[in-house]
Each structure stands twice: as C-alpha cells, then as structure tokens.
Amino acid sequence: xxxxxxxxxxxxxxxxxxxxxxxxxxxxxxxxxxxxxxxxxxxxxxxxxxxxxxxxxxxxxxxxxxxxxxxxxxxxxxxxxxxxxxxxxxxxxxxxxxxxxxxxxxxxxxxxxxxxxxxxxxxxxxxxxxxxxxxxxxxxxxxxxxxxxxxxxxxxxxxxxxxxxxxxxxx
Amino acid sequence: xxxxxxxxxxxxxxxxxxxxxxxxxxxxxxxxxxxxxxxxxxxxxxxxxxxxxxxxxxxxxxxxxxxxxxxxxxxxxxxxxxxxxxxxxxxxxxxxxxxxxxxxxxxxxxxxxxxxxxxxxxxxxxxxxxxxxxxxxxxxxxxxxxxxxxxxxxxxxxxxxxxxxxxxxxxxxxxxxxxxxxxxxxxxxxxxxxxxxxxxxxxxxxxxxxxxxxxxxxxxxxxxxxxxxxxxxxxxxxxxxxxxxxxxxxxxxxxxxxxxxxxxxxxxxxxxxxxxxxxxxxxxxxxxxxxxxxxxxxxxxxxxxxxxxxxxxxxxxxxxxxxxxx
Numbered sequence: 001x002x003x004x005x006x007x008x009x010x011x012x013x014x015x016x017x018x019x020x021x022x023x024x025x026x027x028x029x030x031x032x033x034x035x036x037x038x039x040x041x042x043x044x045x046x047x048x049x050x051x052x053x054x055x056x057x058x059x060x061x062x063x064x065x066x067x068x069x070x071x072x073x074x075x076x077x078x079x080x081x082x083x084x085x086x087x088x089x090x091x092x093x094x095x096x097x098x099x100x101x102x103x104x105x106x107x108x109x110x111x112x113x114x115x116x117x118x119x120x121x122x123x124x125x126x127x128x129x130x131x132x133x134x135x136x137x138x139x140x141x142x143x144x145x146x147x148x149x150x151x152x153x154x155x156x157x158x159x160x161x162x163x164x165x166x167x168x169x170x171x
Numbered sequence: 172x173x174x175x176x177x178x179x180x181x182x183x184x185x186x187x188x189x190x191x192x193x194x195x196x197x198x199x200x201x202x203x204x205x206x207x208x209x210x211x212x213x214x215x216x217x218x219x220x221x222x223x224x225x226x227x228x229x230x231x232x233x234x235x236x237x238x239x240x241x242x243x244x245x246x247x248x249x250x251x252x253x254x255x256x257x258x259x260x261x262x263x264x265x266x267x268x269x270x271x272x273x274x275x276x277x278x279x280x281x282x283x284x285x286x287x288x289x290x291x292x293x294x295x296x297x298x299x300x301x302x303x304x305x306x307x308x309x310x311x312x313x314x315x316x317x318x319x320x321x322x323x324x325x326x327x328x329x330x331x332x333x334x335x336x337x338x339x340x341x342x343x344x345x346x347x348x349x350x351x352x353x354x355x356x357x358x359x360x361x362x363x364x365x366x367x368x369x370x371x372x373x374x375x376x377x378x379x380x381x382x383x384x385x386x387x388x389x390x391x392x393x394x395x396x397x398x399x400x401x402x403x404x405x406x407x408x409x410x411x412x413x414x415x416x417x418x419x420x421x422x423x424x425x426x427x428x429x430x431x432x433x434x435x436x437x438x439x440x441x442x443x444x445x446x447x448x449x450x451x452x453x454x455x456x457x458x459x460x461x462x463x464x465x466x467x468x469x470x471x472x473x474x475x476x477x478x479x480x481x482x483x484x485x486x487x488x489x490x491x492x493x494x495x496x497x
Binding site for chain 2: 019020022023024027030032033034035037039051052053056057060063064066067069070071072073074075076077078079082083086089118121125128137138142
C-alpha cells in the first residue's frame with residue numbers, strides 16, 4: 001500500500017476515534033459546555049507532517065463522518081476540515097515544529113480559522129447553531145483548551161511511525 | 172487533448188483534489204440544507220453581515236465591560252432591597268404551601284378527574300454534539316422503543332421537573348434531542364404567577380439562559396425576579412405546566428411593545444444524565460364525543476409531534492435551519 005494512502009487511512013481512523021471521544025467522555029471535562037477539538041489537533045499535526053493531500057482527504061472523510069453523526073448539515077464539517085487540512089499541508093516540511101510553542105500556535109490559529117470558516121458557511125447557507133458562529137466566548141474557551149492540549153497530543157502522535165515527516169511535500 | 176488534460180491533473184493534483192472535495196461538500200450542503208436559497212444578493216448580505224456581527228460584537232464587549240462596573244454598584248443597592256423583599260417572600264411562601272394543601276384537599280373532596288396521564292419513556296444521555304458549534308443531545312432510545320419526532324423531553328433536577336427540549340430526529344435505537352437553549356427551540360410559555368403568555372426561545376449555549384418574549388409591557392410591575400415560567404400548552408406540542416425556568420432579568424426596551432424576560436432554565440444541562448420522553452398520545456379514558464371526536468384540539472401538533480407515518484431517520488441537519496419551534 002502506498003505510504004500516503006496508509007497514512008490517510010490511519011488518520012481517518014484516528015480522527016473518527018477523536019470525534020467519538022468528543023461526543024461522549026470529553027463532556028466530563030467540558031468547560032461551560034465547551035470540549036477540546038482533538039480531531040482538529042490531529043488534523044493539524046498530520047497535515048503539517050504529511051502535506052496537503054493527506055490532510056485534505058482525511059479532513060474531508062472525517063468531516064463527513066462527523067456530519068453523519070451530528071445535527072450539522074452534510075458537508076458542513078467536511079468542507080471546514082478539508083480547507084484546514086489543505087491550508088496546513090501547504091506548510092508541511094517548511095516549518096520547524098518545536099515540542100511546545102509551535103503546536104500551541106498552530107492549533108490556536110487552526111481553531112480561530114475553524115470559527116471563521118464555520119461562520120462563513122453558516123452565513124452563506126443560513127445554518128443556525130448555538131455555537132461560536134459570531135465569535136462569542138465559547139470560541140475563545142476552545143482556542144485555549146486546544147492550545148493547552150496541543151503539545152501533549154503532538155508528542156503522542158509523534159511516537160507513531162505512520163505519521164513520520166514526509167520527505168517531500170504531499171504528493 | 173486528453174494528454175494535456177491528464178498532464179494538467181498530474182501537475183496540479185493537490186489543487187484539483189481540493190476543488191473536487193470542496194465542490195462535493197458544497198453539493199452536500201446544498202442538498203442537505205433545506206433552508207438554502209441561493210440568491211446572490213442574500214448571499215452577499217449574509218457574508219458581509221457575518222463580519223459586521225463580528226465587529227459589533229467585539230466593540231460591544233468593551234462597552235459591556237465598562238457597563239458592568241456601573242452595574243456592580245447598582246447591584247449592591249439592589250441586593251439590600253432584595254434582602255428586605257426576601258423576608259416578605261418567606262411569609263408569602265408559607266401562605267402558598269398552606270393554600271396548596273387546601274387545594275389538594277378540596278380537589279380530593281370534589282373527586283377531580285385526572286383525564287390525561289401521559290406515558291413516559293425513560294432514556295439516558297449517551298452523547299452530545301462532537302463539535303462545539305451545535306448543541307444536540309443524543310439519547311439511547313429510538314423508534315424501536317416508541318420514540319417519535321417532536322416528543323417533549325423532561326428531566327428531574329433538585330426535586331423539580333423541567334423541560335429539556337424536544338426530539339429532533341429518531342433512529343432505531345437512538346434519538347437526537349434539541350435542547351431548550353438552542354436558538355431554534357421555541358416553546359409557548361406563561362408566567363406561573365401572573366399567567367401572562369409569551370414565547371420562550373433559546374439564546375444559545377453561550378448565555379445559558381432562554382428568552383421569554385411577547386409578554387405585554389403592562390405586566391412589568393406584576394412580574395417578580397424568580398417567578399416560575401411554565402409551558403402554556405398552546406400549540407399542542409408541549410403539555411401544559413412543565414417548568415421551564417425562573418425569571419432572571421426583565422428588559423423593557425423603549426422601542427418594543429413587549430417585554431423581554433431572561434429566564435434561567437430549571438435544568439442544568441451540564442449535569443443532564445437521565446431524561447423522560449413524554450408520550451402524549453390521547454389516552455382513551457373518556458368516552459365523551461368531545462374527547463374522541465376532536466383529538467387534534469388537544470394533541471394535534473403542526474410540527475409533527477404525532478407523525479401519521481412511521482418514524483423516519485430524518486436527517487437532523489435540516490431541522491435547525493428550518494426552525495424547530497412549535
């Protein structure tokens with residue numbers, strides 16, 4: 001099996017597990033009802049390691065899975081995660097990722113980007129949600145939460161050989 | 172020509188893949204989101220409006236922070252006044268307890284008939300929306316256990332029954348519930364003390380409160396902080412008298428003809444574990460022509476609380492966008 005294909009499959013599985021965790025046991029550690037988006041952190045990590053192709057395809061598949069199990073319209077999360085996976089994949093291999101600061105910075109930006117994309121999609125398609133569509137306090141709680149968890153998750157994912165840095169970007 | 176096309180795809184593999192995936196996602200959104208009406212002017216307005224809301228919200232936050240300091244001083248004075256009123260309320264509460272006891276006794280003496288005793292289906296909360304953008308709750312009962320779309324959902328906390336929301340979509344063994352605080356959830360309500368009617372609408376998870384709207388301004392002086400808000404039963408979806416919350420703030424805006432009352436829900440949604448679904452199918456307990464002849468008057472719901480067709484896996488995505496009120 002092609003290495004990119006293998007990585008994509010592993011990433012989709014990892015993202016699906018994260019999404020399931022988010023909808024169940026992570027509720028126990030929610031702050032004001034806000035849970036960390038582990039799937040987003042994993043997507044950022046993989047995209048930065050393996051490039052745009054792996055990032056966008058696995059982001060799309062995981063987003064679709066999320067849309068199927070949630071109240072969101074089909075295509076909502078898939079579009080959001082595809083774009084994030086692609087954008088972060090562009091920088092694969094070009095950014096030095098230290099163990100602490102860069103994971104935080106990358107994840108914080110990704111979470112804000114997620115809020116922005118979600119807001120734009122909701123505005124265009126007239127989707128109502130009770131989340132952070134208008135950049136309310138919930139977004140900033142998630143930004144902080146994801147930022148804090150990112151270094152730990154990056155360190156954990158770094159142990160898996162399947163996510164090893166690509167020699168050359170993406171393709 | 173085919174060679175040129177293949178060469179283009181090979182050179183721009185990532186870009187082509189991105190375009191395909193984005194188009195597929197857009198396609199899904201167009202198909203699955205029934206509320207979508209693609210008109211260029213409206214799309215432009217929505218797009219710009221999103222950023223306008225962001226800017227307004229940002230500057231309002233600064234304004235609110237300054238306002239909060241002023242409010243703190245005012246709150247201190249209000250606290251002293253409230254303490255004085257609390258003593259008075261204690262006396263009133265004692266009187267109410269006595270009146271309730273008398274009422275129960277008189278009802279018993281009059282042999283008051285309990286005509287409707289809706290069945291309840293107990294369920295457990297098994298999941299919530301995986302993202303923080305939406306707010307549905309997943310429960311472990313589906314159409315196999317008799318759950319139907321539109322069923323009211325209640326829970327018990329601190330010895331009180333409170334409305335959780337209503338069933339949004341039903342699967343074979345699990346269902347999704349639209350919580351009371353969701354902006355798409357609307358419930359016809361009334362103030363338990365003054366009996367003024369209004370409409371309760373969710374304000375989103377961020378605020379943690381719901382808004383009681385369309386209450387006449389003339390009722391302002393009669394409404395007290397802490398007054399109970401209950402379902403009015405109008406519309407037929409929610410049974411009458413289910414607790415919704417307590418009055419937290421009363422706003423009488425000069426340009427509005429009605430009051431806006433902030434209500435704190437009875438239910439703490441962070442602690443929600445077990446719920447009950449109310450099956451308000453008409454109980455055939457009365458043989459009078461009125462009861463059997465016009466069930467719709469009591470139970471019929473325009474939103475499909477009692478679907479004529481078997482429950483279906485209604486893709487939940489459509490519900491928030493099309494409004495889920497009663």
